[in-house]
Amino acid sequence: MSEILKQLSDEGVSIWLDDISRERLRTGDLERLVKDKHVVGVTSNPTIFAKALSKGSAYDDQVRDLAVRGVDVEEAVRAITTYDIRWGCDVLRPVYDRTDGLDGRVSIEVDPRLARDSEKTVAEARALWWMVDRPNLFIKIPATEEGLPAITAALAEGISVNVTLIFSLERYDKVIDAFFAGLEQARANGRDLSKIASVASFFVSRVDTEIDKRLDKIGSDGAKALRSKAGLANARLAYALYEEKSGTTRWKALKDAGARPQRPLWASTGVKDPDLNDTLYVDELVAPGTVNTMPEATLVAEADHGQVRGDTVRGAYDDARAHMAALKDAGVDYDDVVKVLEDEGVEKFEASWLELLGSITGELDSKRAGA
Template sequence: MSDNLKKLSDQGVSIWLDDISRERLRTGNLEKLVKEKHVVGVTSNPTIFAKALSKGSAYDEQVKDLVLRGVNVDEASRAITTYDIRWGCDVLRPVYDRTDGLDGRVSIEVDPRLARKTGETIAEARALWWLVDRPNLFIKIPATEPGLPAITAALAEGISVNVTLIFSLERYGKVIDAFFEGLEKARENGHDLSKIASVASFFVSRVDTEIDKRLDKIGTDEAKALRSQAGVANARLAYALYENKFGTDRWKALKDAGARPQRPLWASTGVKDPDLPDTLYVDQLVAPGTVNTMPEATLEAAADHSDVVGDTVTGNYDDARAHMEALKTAGVDYDDVVKVLEDEGVDKFEVSWNELLATISGELDDKQGAGA
């Protein structure tokens, strides 16, 4: 066992892996990470699946079957991705049972081409929930404005949701409100609230990447001194908002009805700038009741040399606010930053999804040509 990761887990941080592939499942690697690296959950996204499909032969047999069945590329993508997610859910099921449903969760994302279409997102969330058919599944729905009512609708039907692509504090507040409304409707619909779970994925490193680019353009010494701190400051203020919202009477009424809180999840925690410590977004975002979903490289780095010294979030709200104010004074437009990041996030996942479809289409054509 890794002492560093155990320390992190003991601080109330759930360690999730931001990766899944057929090869990782087939070789038992995921099960090994659960046993040896305190991994208690898995997240996926279109980029991860596009990468997995482009390597090796792990998907060949399933692709052959899909060719023989004559399915189109969209249905093939659902069949392939849900197969991996279902398998991942089964690997993590003992964790789900041991933690009474807190962890042991595996996330699959709604087709990102639907990110700005409410009705279609709801329909796809239902379809994925039915296809995977595991209680420890999370359906990932982006926190776009059209995504908010879809989040509420999915929760109202008893579907557990991982809200993704959150960058701004204002949007995060709306995400929590959508969560509350969804649970209130679920209660009205007769669902057992204790069986519905949710996390809110607040992205970290991309905030630094965008803001540092703007600080470099400003070019002053004062601006340069502010580099690579906004991602952590923004996330810390998100946790402050979480504490505030989940201290209200509205939440208390839901909690009394059996509801679980929507946990903050730190996403995009691999550093983008090689000059930064590779465990920056692990060490600086330790807080109880949170999730940190890490790429494998970050997980291994944290296991090797993470410096876990206790809660590094709740005592730093004033400093975080001061930093964000200093960015404003320097000329960084926060509202524009988060808008750009959301737009880019949706676009990047859509590009990855199209790459995934192109890869699957190519595989189907190859197997068709070879007579499957």
């Protein structure tokens, strides 16, 4: 086992893998990562599934059966992706049991084409929850304005939710309120709050990518000195908000009723800029009660040469606020940045979903022609 990853876990950071594939499951690779790399959870998204389907032959038998049955492509996508997620849940089930449901979670995302439709998002969440049928499942719902009521509704029905695509502090504040409202409704409905879980996925590296692009356009020495620090500052202030909301009477009442906290999850932690340390968004976001979901390359890098120096979040709030103020003074419009990032995030996942549909359509047609 990696001593560095053990140190990270001991600091209260749950290590999740941001990847899943039939090949990884079939070969036992995920089990090895759980055993050797302290991996205690898995996240997925449409891009990950599109990539998995494009490689190898792991899906051929299932696609052939789906073609013989004459199912349409929408049903085929659901059958294929939920199969992987169900298998992943079973692999992680011992972790779920050992941690009393804290970890051992596997996430699947609702169809990203529904991101701006509350009612359809809830219906999709129900369908995925039923199809996978595992207690250690998370349904990923994007934190769009339309996603907020869907988050509340899903939680109220006892569906555990991974809130994804969070970029702004203002939206994160609303996400926390949506979480509270969902648990309050669940309690009113007589549900056991200890069985409902949630994480809030706050994206990191994409913030730097967008802001650095704007700083480079400004071009001054002062602007250049601000590069590649906004993602960390933004995330640290998100944790400050998490702590603030955790001290409210509203949360204390839910906690007394058995509720679990909605843990902050650091997503998009793979470094995009080759000039940066490849473990930057892990080493600099260590705080208790958090999750860091990493692409495999980041996980391997952290295990090899990460530098765990204890809590690197709670002592940096003042610096984070100062940095965000400096960005504003330099002419970076934070509100516009996070709007662009949310819109792009939805569009990218939708494009990946359409790519996935196209790939499976081709495979189904090929198998039918071969039959």
